[in-house]
Amino acid sequence: MVRVVLLAGLLACIAFPFYCMLVTSIRPKVAAFELVPRDVTLSAYGSVLEDLRSHIRNSFAVATTTVALTIAFGAAAAYAIARFRFPGKRAAARFFVLVYAFPAVLLVIPLFVLWARVGWVGKLPPLVLAYLAQTLPVAIYLFTNYFESQDESVEEAALLDGCSPLGVIWHITIPTSLPAVAAVGIFTFVVAWNEFLFAYSLLRGNSGADTLPVKLYQILQSAHFPWGELMAASIILILPVLVLMIAGQRYFEQGVVSGGK
């Protein structure tokens, strides 16, 4: 009985902010907070979707590109670390741990200076590069663990039968590593989709390129913004993450446990 009460309390603590967000987003005009809304309308979503369409597209483009490159580069590097022997391998593996640990906020100043010099400030594609530095170390860690736990004998046999090393990766390793690909993909998407600091700093001066989190902050900065619309926008920002989490909870937890900051 005590346990049930405690669980209910836990649920309330976690859900209350989200509940208020939802209630506010479906109220016609925010005057005061209501625990149970009387009139319900989706008008805030209509206007917000109209305003935010291009920013949603920006966020999706950056996040999916980051996912694709993280999986490609991360799996390749991890495969080399798990299966190959070459000079500097251990140093490379250690370097990736270092990359993971380096605080993002300390990167953003020199990166901005670099971006300014090469004319990348305000451009969307280079942002992916900054995100890769955050996501690659976690991807390499997850993939390396996965590859090392896999039985090597099938690959050895294929190599002896004359299959090329790249053919082995393409025909054997990748099809058997889909769980790792899912874990890396989900975690990477969430990191890139949620990211605020780099986008806010490196996209300065070009509000058309703003990703969704940055756009939300810009709305908050404007003098008389409507809470209903900001909360509707927040719900839209949360939805993809929620869907991915529910679809791949096990994979997402792996990412959090090994890469959570």
Added chain:
Amino acid sequence: MRGAPELRGSPGRPAWLGGALVAPALLVSGLIIAYPFVRTLTLSVSDATVRTLGSGSHFVGFDNFGEAASSWVFMRSLAVTALFAGSSALLSVAAGLAVALLLAGPVRARGFWRAVCLIPYAAPVAATAFAWRWLLDYNYGAVNTLLVRAGLGRVAWLTEPGLDLAVCVGFQVWRYFPFAMLLILARLRSIGPELYEAAAVDGAGKWDSFRGITWPQVAPLCALLFLLRLLWTFNKFDDVFLLAGATRWTQVATIELYNEAFLGTQRFGLAAAMAIIVLVAFLLIALVVKGIKVWAGVQD
């Protein structure tokens, strides 16, 4: 080392291909981490501002470090950071332990509860920080509305000096307890039930078996998680920036150095010097984490 095993490839897996496979990841990480690291060092001893970006800056020795060390605002921000990170880390691990203990017992649909707990952590910080802002809004927010309805007065959650920092700590606990909870829960579930059964036969109460069996098993892990949270909270930027902005009590070191770099004359040199001071503190904590990892028997 000549002939070290890691230098030799094998017929099916030539060394050059191994190198080629790591190259893209190495290149990107090198560009985004190694270059900025070196650049931070050179910026910190220069008078670089937004105006010198085109013309080039001058070497000024350790002036920036001297200015940072004598800047009252920066020193205050370091103190705020220590208070913020220390209490956030401690409370989020404590909350994580409490929830893990709750979920380790006979709970149905444990997977569902783990997922629910992860939502605050996984949801975009921009969305959750703004939800908290709305919740705590002075005039219309849910919390003040309920307080007024209960006959109490409004509270200026996000502007009252000190209280705003406490709200930020609360936000950190709400967001990051799942991280500690997942790892502690996994450890709790690996403790054999026979230990508790034996203790129950010996007449031990719940508190006795927590102190005698559970705590010794999870204490090193909790210490490790505390330090990890300290490490990551110490250089957090967006959580505080989005929730409270930079008031007197919430201007953590990362926000202060960010403001030096991106507001006003954009003094990159001074900001880089502050960044290095923060990095040194970060490395000191990281060293302790490494030591604790050995003690806790956790591998990297």
